Amino acid sequence: xxxxxxxxxxxxxxxxxxxxxxxxxxxxxxxxxxxxxxxxxxxxxxxxxxxxxxxxxxxxxxxxxxxxxxxxxxxxxxxxxxxxxxxxxxxxxxxxxxxxxxxxxxxxxxxxxxxxxxxxxxxxxxxxxxxxxxxxxxxxxxxxxxxxxxxxxxxxxxxxxxxxxxxxxxxxxxxxxxxxxxxxxxxxxxxxxxxxxxxxxxxxxxxxxxxxxxxxxxxxxxxxxxxxxxxxxxxxxxxxxxxxxxxxxxxxxxxxxxxxxxxxxxxxxxxxxxxxxxxxxxxxxxxxxxxxxxxxxxxxxxxxxxxxxxxxxxxxxxxxxxxxxxxxxxxxxxxxxxxxx
Ligand code: UDP
Ligand code: MG
Numbered sequence: 053x054x055x056x057x058x059x060x061x062x063x064x065x066x067x068x069x070x071x072x073x074x075x076x077x078x079x080x081x082x083x084x085x086x087x088x089x090x091x092x093x094x095x096x097x098x099x100x101x102x103x104x105x106x107x108x109x110x111x112x113x114x115x116x117x118x119x120x121x122x123x124x125x126x127x128x129x130x131x132x133x134x135x136x137x138x139x140x141x142x143x144x145x146x147x148x149x150x151x152x153x154x155x156x157x158x159x160x161x162x163x164x165x166x167x168x169x170x171x172x173x174x175x176x177x178x179x180x181x182x183x184x185x186x187x188x189x190x191x192x193x194x195x196x197x198x199x200x201x202x203x204x205x206x207x208x209x210x211x212x213x214x215x216x217x218x219x220x221x222x223x224x225x226x227x228x229x230x231x232x233x234x235x236x237x238x239x240x241x242x243x244x245x246x247x248x249x250x251x252x253x254x255x256x257x258x259x260x261x262x263x264x265x266x267x268x269x270x271x272x273x274x275x276x277x278x279x280x281x282x283x284x285x286x287x288x289x290x291x292x293x294x295x296x297x298x299x300x301x302x303x304x305x306x307x308x309x310x311x312x313x314x315x316x317x318x319x320x321x322x323x324x325x326x327x328x329x330x331x332x333x334x335x336x337x338x339x340x341x342x343x344x345x346x347x348x349x350x351x352x353x354x355x356x357x358x359x360x361x362x363x364x365x366x367x368x369x370x371x372x373x374x375x376x377x378x379x380x381x382x383x384x385x386x387x388x389x390x391x392x393x
Contacts, residue, residue, distance in 0.1 A: 080112065080183065083153060084114065086118065087119060087146060091276075100176045103178075106180050110137070111137075115138075115139070116142075129142075139382065141155055174231070174233035190235075194267045195270050196267050196269050197270065197272040198270060218294060222298045226256060230267070251297045292361065309354075
């Protein structure tokens with residue numbers, strides 16, 4: 053499947069120029085979304101370039117600055133490589149990693165796309181292995197975390213619960229412990245680029261197209277520097293968003309809870325009615341009354357909340373706002389037409 057083969061010893065020779073010509077589609081586009089990662093970006097760039105160079109093919113590295121404030125953009129916009137095309141896009145503010153990845157997938161031009169975190173938790177050294185799996189026929193290569201180094205047991209436990217719950221509620225299960233680190237064929241990326249929703253629950257969106265899948269195991273490294281951008285409120289938000297944007301089952305559950313309480317109420321009515329008729333009407337039952345009021349109140353509020361979540365999604369979708377706004381581009385002219393064209 054090699055369209056262009058550059059011999060390792062001729063990397064800097066004349067055919068490099070030829071490879072950069074507009075009609076050669078890059079083998080891979082590595083998409084790296086980042087937010088305030090100035091500490092790690094230089095090492096990241098170096099390691100990605102080293103991994104790509106092992107492939108001896110013209111590749112593309114696409115940095116997406118998701119509104120960094122720490123000078124990351126100045127760094128990234130000056131990155132270059134003699135073999136590979138380095139492009140960077142800058143969003144006008146922090147739109148979130150999901151939007152940044154979407155921007156990357158629209159601008160990418162490679163025959164396959166790899167999503168990679170800038171903090172090097174997803175080691176670029178796996179890229180050749182992923183590409184090999186792709187060349188062997190997989191259209192999606194999911195990278196499954198074997199070990200989550202540097203993450204607390206609480207994070208691991210909640211993540212596990214979330215995956216279990218998601219694969220239970222969702223119609224197209226998402227593989228457990230597979231994050232955004234993955235390779236996708238251009239065909240898959242083109243499908244994802246046509247998905248219009250504003251709420252970008254990536255795990256779900258990336259799983260939606262299907263295609264031939266392969267799972268590779270890898271050990272997730274701890275963050276090289278800086279801090280994680282996630283905290284529990286954000287994770288809860290993500291989980292709710294994931295559930296409500298990929299399943300209507302909670303609505304069904306609300307209905308079921310309503311039916312169940314109605315059934316219980318019906319049975320209770322009969323019991324209480326008979327009791328009153330047979331034994332008269334002594335004024336007791338304060339605890340049961342309060343309990344029933346609280347119970348029904350709780351179920352009603354919960355159901356309204358669930359309903360509200362979906363109405364909120366509809367509201368956001370109905371505004372049809374763009375997912376992100378591009379502010380600046382560096383060396384952004386793709387040598388090949390982008391996958392979103
Ligand atoms: N990131 C981003 N925009 C955000 C938050 C994070 O582009 O709003 C990037 C971040 O710079 C990193 C990747 O997404 O490259 C993963 O973020 P992080 O390491 O904070 O998440 P974790 O690995 O802890 O899940
Ligand atoms: Mg990270």
